[in-house]
Amino acid sequence: MIGLPAVIDGMLSGLMGAMMGAMLGDMLAITRPDSIIKIVALIVTMMLLLVLYMTEDLVRKQSSAATVFVLKHPYLVLFILAILFKGLELSGAIIEGK
Numbered sequence: 001m002i003g004l005p006a007v008i009d010g011m012l013s014g015l016m017g018a019m020m021g022a023m024l025g026d027m028l029a030i031t032r033p034d035s036i037i038k039i040v041a042l043i044v045t046m047m048l049l050l051v052l053y054m055t056e057d058l059v060r061k062q063s064s065a066a067t068v069f070v071l072k073h074p075y076l077v078l079f080i081l082a083i084l085f086k087g088l089e090l091s092g093a094i095i096e097g098k
Contacts, residue, residue: 010052010055010056010059011052011055011056013055014048014049014051014052014055014056015052017048017051017052018045018048018049018052021041021044021045021047021048022041022045024041024044026041038085038089042081042082042085045081046078046081046082049077049078049081050078
């Protein structure tokens, strides 16, 4: 039996991995602000979110108890993140006057 501790552990591991990927992307963007680095940071974050979704899906299939899952629609979350990412990138260019 999997249980709630395994579900919590899987969710926290995925979220921590996503935060580490985002922090790595931010550190790279601070040192060398290239659009390629920003795109790589977005792709890494998307991949980590998909890993979180697959982990939650696997735990949900193996557990019999009713549990709450964060990512019911992972591709919608990834699409929203991509839109926010591009919007923030464009707003930064507008603010800087480029």
